[in-house]
Amino acid sequence: MIRVENLGKTYAGDWVVDVEALELPRGGLTAIIGPNGAGKSTLLSMISRLQAPDRGHVTLDGQDILRIKGDVLARQLTVLRQDNAMTARLTVADLVAFGRYPYSKGRLTEADRAEIERALALVDIVPYRHRFLDELSGGQRQRAFIAMVLAQDTEYALFDEPLNSLDIRHAVSVMHLLRRAAEDLGKTVVTVLHDLNFAARHADRIIAMKNGRLQVVGRPDEVIRPAILRDLYGLDLDVTERQGKPLVDVFG
Amino acid sequence: MSGAVDISPSGARGGSDRAGALMVWGGLLALVLLAGVSLVVGAGQLGLRGLLADPDTAGLLLTSRLPRTAALILAGMSSAITGLIIQRLVQNRFVDPTTMGTVDSAALGLLLAVIFLPAASPMTRMGIAALFAWGGTGLFLLLLRAVPRRSPLMPPLLGISYGAVIGAAASFIAWQMDLMQSLGAWMSADFSIVLSGRYEMLYLAAGFTALAWVLADRFTLAGLGDSMAKTLGLNPGQVLALGITIVAAVAGCIVVTVGFIPFLGLIVPNLVSRRVGDNLRRALPAVALLGAVMTLACDIAGRLIFHPYELPIGVTMGVLGAVVFLSLLLRSQRA
Numbered sequence: 001m002i003r004v005e006n007l008g009k010t011y012a013g014d015w016v017v018d019v020e021a022l023e024l025p026r027g028g029l030t031a032i033i034g035p036n037g038a039g040k041s042t043l044l045s046m047i048s049r050l051q052a053p054d055r056g057h058v059t060l061d062g063q064d065i066l067r068i069k070g071d072v073l074a075r076q077l078t079v080l081r082q083d084n085a086m087t088a089r090l091t092v093a094d095l096v097a098f099g100r101y102p103y104s105k106g107r108l109t110e111a112d113r114a115e116i117e118r119a120l121a122l123v124d125i126v127p128y129r130h131r132f133l134d135e136l137s138g139g140q141r142q143r144a145f146i147a148m149v150l151a152q153d154t155e156y157a158l159f160d161e162p163l164n165s166l167d168i169r170h171a172v173s174v175m176h177l178l179r180r181a182a183e184d185l186g187k188t189v190v191t192v193l194h195d196l197n198f199a200a201r202h203a204d205r206i207i208a209m210k211n212g213r214l215q216v217v218g219r220p221d222e223v224i225r226p227a228i229l230r231d232l233y234g235l236d237l238d239v240t241e242r243q244g245k246p247l248v249d250v251f252g
Numbered sequence: 253m254s255g256a257v258d259i260s261p262s263g264a265r266g267g268s269d270r271a272g273a274l275m276v277w278g279g280l281l282a283l284v285l286l287a288g289v290s291l292v293v294g295a296g297q298l299g300l301r302g303l304l305a306d307p308d309t310a311g312l313l314l315t316s317r318l319p320r321t322a323a324l325i326l327a328g329m330s331s332a333i334t335g336l337i338i339q340r341l342v343q344n345r346f347v348d349p350t351t352m353g354t355v356d357s358a359a360l361g362l363l364l365a366v367i368f369l370p371a372a373s374p375m376t377r378m379g380i381a382a383l384f385a386w387g388g389t390g391l392f393l394l395l396l397r398a399v400p401r402r403s404p405l406m407p408p409l410l411g412i413s414y415g416a417v418i419g420a421a422a423s424f425i426a427w428q429m430d431l432m433q434s435l436g437a438w439m440s441a442d443f444s445i446v447l448s449g450r451y452e453m454l455y456l457a458a459g460f461t462a463l464a465w466v467l468a469d470r471f472t473l474a475g476l477g478d479s480m481a482k483t484l485g486l487n488p489g490q491v492l493a494l495g496i497t498i499v500a501a502v503a504g505c506i507v508v509t510v511g512f513i514p515f516l517g518l519i520v521p522n523l524v525s526r527r528v529g530d531n532l533r534r535a536l537p538a539v540a541l542l543g544a545v546m547t548l549a550c551d552i553a554g555r556l557i558f559h560p561y562e563l564p565i566g567v568t569m570g571v572l573g574a575v576v577f578l579s580l581l582l583r584s585q586r587a
Contacts, residue, residue: 050479050482050483072485074483074484075485078483079483081479086343086476087343087344087345088475089525089529089530090531091268091529098469098472098476098484101469101473101485102484106468106470130268132529
């Protein structure tokens with residue numbers, strides 16, 4: 001279980017993240033929603049140790065995350081950030097193979113190769129495996145990065161807006177993928193989502209953030225409510241029900 | 253869904269694999285041919301028949317031509333590889349040891365060693381040059397952190413001016429101590445001075461670049477950016493320090509022996525990257541071979557153009573390098 005205690009990050013005197021306590025239990029799909037600048041990405045970065053907090057700490061199964069060795073942590077927790085701009089020319093297969101680095105340290109075993117193949121197939125990118133990343137469309141590239149995260153095969157997988165630049169077909173398939181990772185493989189998936197309806201339909205839990213603070217944490221039907229959404233986004237949004245889950249009319 | 257990766261007979265191997273294999277085999281062939289040419293071309297006549305009949309010819313081959321050819325191959329390989337490493341670590345295609353103050357710092361170190369420790373062994377001099385190269389490169393990277401990286405041309409521009417400052421300090425000292433000629437020789441390569449007994453430190457440089465092969469995956473990963481590297485359990489700072497150490501040690505060896513070859517570390521990794529990509533495991537052999545081939549070709553051209561007089565490789569490589577570099581620049585502007 002990931003536990004966040006009194007975690008804070010400050011930029012120029014403002015607390016961009018100010019979370020007193022948050023628990024992310026094992027298993028399930030948790031979505032983080034909230035307006036731009038709510039501190040969602042910063043929270044994710046601090047949980048995954050990419051950014052140092054200015055106060056408080058994060059523990060993973062009772063251990064302070066800053067005390068865990070880098071390669072040990074890389075086998076337990078991973079994160080896919082929003083901006084994966086890179087100057088290196090790598091092929092899709094090479095990128096996904098680097099997902100196995102925490103295990104293989106560069107010497108791939110048969111088991112590693114099997115994981116790589118599985119990850120490539122899961123995101124439907126096998127035909128492009130030998131292409132360079134800079135020769136792919138935004139959506140294909142995004143799927144290659146997701147495959148890399150899947151190949152890393154960690155207990156905890158954090159995603160920052162993984163649906164960015166995906167068309168509807170691939171957005172749905174990535175959501176199903178995250179769902180399956182949580183349900184069938186028992187992984188703990190935490191993802192920042194902008195699309196409220198994807199969160200409402202597929203998440204087990206939703207964390208709503210605003211101004212660096214947690215507003216509400218709960219099941220989709222507890223969070224996706226007109227009053228809460230008005231508080232979050234300053235908009236009156238109509239919420240109905242479809243397939244037993246909330247459905248937001250997001251078009252104003 | 254099986255472990256059967258990349259073993260199916262056709263079509264399964266990627267273009268980058270094929271391009272890499274092609275470059276390596278083509279490079280090996282060219283290397284052997286050019287090495288042969290390098291052994292026979294020069295001011296002194298050297299033919300197979302003469303070699304058997306005349307002991308002097310054999311002497312020429314062993315004390316001059318063979319060492320020179322070996323030095324060309326070793327220096328070419330290691331210079332090109334230092335460029336490859338540093339380009340990945342800085343995540344910029346336009347930096348190499350000559351455009352980031354590394355070579356200037358090494359030359360400054362060597363100059364100070366010659367002045368203050370005149371009795372020092374070549375090994376000690378090399379060590380001091382490498383130490384200065386390390387410090388100079390580290391300082392440059394710290395500087396680079398402080399400036400915004402909006403344009404990919406920013407790091408080389410900063411590096412060139414930074415190197416010029418160090419170079420100016422070195423020139424001033426050299427001028428005062430009447431060592432301008434030595435300084436010039438360290439900064440720009442000349443292989444006509446290579447004789448047996450005076451180039452062997454280059455094997456050490458090759459040894460350091462062999463280390464790069466061991467650390468190849470780490471360098472590639474570090475080149476994906478700090479957060480990606482950390483997410484995969486790597487300490488980017490540590491990898492950077494290792495990389496600088498290799499680059500500085502190689503720069504030290506080369507400056508002490510033959511002088512640095514301009515442009516090589518800049519253009520060879522770029523030429524290889526276009527076809528093979530930036531996965532060091534795949535790019536390293538091609539970069540090493542192409543580096544050696546280009547160095548041999550430029551040196552042989554320098555020996556032939558005004559035969560029996562020689563043009564130093566700094567001139568021939570400078571011309572070739574500038575042309576290739578300009579075309580790379582223009583192409584990257586269009587892309």
